[in-house]
Amino acid sequence: MNWYLAVLKKYAEFTGRARRKEYWMFFLFSLIASIVLLIIDKITGTYSAHSGVGLLGGLYGLATLIPGLAVTVRRLHDTGRSGWWILICLIPFIGAIIFIVFLASNGNAADNKYGGDPKQEPEPQAA
Template sequence: MTFSDSIQNVLLNFAEFRGRATRSEYWYWVLFALCLQVLFQIVDGLVSAPLMGFPSFALDAGRPISVLGMVALLPPTLAVGCRRLHDVGRSGWWLLLPLIPVIGALALLWMLTRTSVERDNRFGSSVTGLQRT
């Protein structure tokens, strides 16, 4: 699956928590979301801060564009994370694991980097993750 296919699949299924997502689909989405957040931070520093009367990139200036971007990226990030966990045979509720400090985040990272379960499981077919409907 290519970068553009992965992003397109996540955006088309941004609120779909059923099915499976391949490792590449998940990590391409993480890369895309991270790049967008960096872009939002730059725009906040260059545009929003001066409009609110702060110097560019002031640490005490608000970050309205970054916050709105984070809120907009949250549903597809949770959905693809849930589908990724389904692909390794885990429930999407494991996304709450980082609530346990340090160990929880490391355990979740370990799960997200595992190889896909090569057989069908209770979450769907092993073909290519979530199929577009």
């Protein structure tokens, strides 16, 4: 949970680097939260089959859009790539596969032009 909160604390910070663990933990908690909100939306009747989104899920998606983009850009920075590589997802199928490989790749062990190695920084501690 600390990784999720750490990303939210850096709400719109597009500079620096993010470890794989930080990115994937944020992704995991966001996925779980989205599934729970989808279930709640269906139970309460606020889910729209036509649009494919519910009221709570839509609000959550809007609230986490900027932090999600920011942590993705920082993750790309950790691998030595510009944040503009996020646009590779616009290439159907192949772009998404390449993008996932970028996100799952090990970061640069040394400092790069985007900052110091985030593995050398202390991990978020439990509150």
